[in-house]
Amino acid sequence: MKAVRFVETGRPPEIVDLPTPTPQAGQILLKIAGAGVCHSDLHVLDEDLGMKGPFTLGHENAGWIAGVGDGVEGWNEGDPVAVYGPWGCGRCRTCQTSAENYCENHASIPTFGGGLGSDGGMAEYMIVPSPRLLVPLQGLEPVHAAPLSDAALTPYHAIKAALPLMTPEATVLVVGIGGLGHMAVQILQALTPAQLIAADIDDGKRAHARELGVKHTVNTRDGKRAAEEIRDLAGPRGVAVALDFVGAQPTVDLCAQVVGRNSRLTVVGLGGGTVHYAANNPPYGCQVTVPYWGSRTELMEVIALAAAGRIRADVETFKLDQAVEVYQRLREGRIQGRAVLVP
Numbered sequence: 001m002k003a004v005r006f007v008e009t010g011r012p013p014e015i016v017d018l019p020t021p022t023p024q025a026g027q028i029l030l031k032i033a034g035a036g037v038c039h040s041d042l043h044v045l046d047e048d049l050g051m052k053g054p055f056t057l058g059h060e061n062a063g064w065i066a067g068v069g070d071g072v073e074g075w076n077e078g079d080p081v082a083v084y085g086p087w088g089c090g091r092c093r094t095c096q097t098s099a100e101n102y103c104e105n106h107a108s109i110p111t112f113g114g115g116l117g118s119d120g121g122m123a124e125y126m127i128v129p130s131p132r133l134l135v136p137l138q139g140l141e142p143v144h145a146a147p148l149s150d151a152a153l154t155p156y157h158a159i160k161a162a163l164p165l166m167t168p169e170a171t172v173l174v175v176g177i178g179g180l181g182h183m184a185v186q187i188l189q190a191l192t193p194a195q196l197i198a199a200d201i202d203d204g205k206r207a208h209a210r211e212l213g214v215k216h217t218v219n220t221r222d223g224k225r226a227a228e229e230i231r232d233l234a235g236p237r238g239v240a241v242a243l244d245f246v247g248a249q250p251t252v253d254l255c256a257q258v259v260g261r262n263s264r265l266t267v268v269g270l271g272g273g274t275v276h277y278a279a280n281n282p283p284y285g286c287q288v289t290v291p292y293w294g295s296r297t298e299l300m301e302v303i304a305l306a307a308a309g310r311i312r313a314d315v316e317t318f319k320l321d322q323a324v325e326v327y328q329r330l331r332e333g334r335i336q337g338r339a340v341l342v343p
Helices: 039-046 142-149 153-165 181-191 203-211 223-234 249-258 296-307 320-331
Strands: 002-006 014-017 028-037 061-068 080-083 125-128 134-136 171-175 195-200 216-219 239-244 259-267 287-289 315-319 338-342
Touching: 002 320, 014 320, 028 080, 028 142, 028 315, 028 320, 039 320, 061 125, 061 142, 080 142, 134 296, 142 296, 142 315, 142 338, 153 181, 153 239, 153 259, 153 296, 171 181, 171 223, 171 249, 181 195, 181 203, 195 203, 195 223, 203 216, 216 223, 223 249, 239 249, 249 259, 315 320, 320 338
Parallel strands: 171 195, 171 239, 195 216, 239 259, 259 287, 315 338
Antiparallel strands: 002 014, 028 061, 028 125, 028 338, 061 080, 080 134
């Protein structure tokens, strides 16, 4: 089978032929329908995160069950499923609540999940180590459902934690309308009555936000002017919840400048920025959070939202052979919504 492989840090991914894997006891063989191309993959490829290659990339996956190992019950060949991405130990207290994204034994686990140290879904087939990591698709088409497992789950997790602050008179700021951000604005409109502001440096991505129903969009190219515009929209209370899906220093600083007291500043993006603290800056009562992915139960909720037609990933599909080109387009900001590789 064809697969897109991480070899070592600093090298582009390689497209190779591998034997089709066979599921062992307790495992599932998944025929991949689509694998999302995430900005996190660029960190895997370009930075030394301690991951040892080679392994198949792709941590945002959906497809059909193609085979099960001994002892697997309740799943049948042909079942359409999404793969829950963060693989914990499955035994600790946190994993037992379905929040394997916060596994208490993460330091002793050699990989973060399929496509993040273990073989992922940028291939024709993928081994899923346990049926607990599968979520039914509730009638969704698998190629378009693949991004829900990260691009939608990650913002959903961050938004759900901040829902008590998102009252009708509150303002929510989303910075970065890319793969995660374009899902975040849809989730916010589905779940909250708060005023929504979408901010991005890219004209096309701000236009995309408006197409998704966002009334207020702000150009972040000039940080000072952007902060003034956001403060004018938010009023004296300031922004109640700022969600930064970029995480670079300019976007982190922008969020810190516009949040009000008793607010929440959530940094999701891995752009390398730092939240600097001084007295009343960020303002008193502001919670700073750094969420990671989401729980398996939350993925079920995300899929239910999509099945109800409340959210939808904007997907652009490519062949596996185009993986190197797609990653370059992602680096250059030339992907709208989510790129999905289709075997």
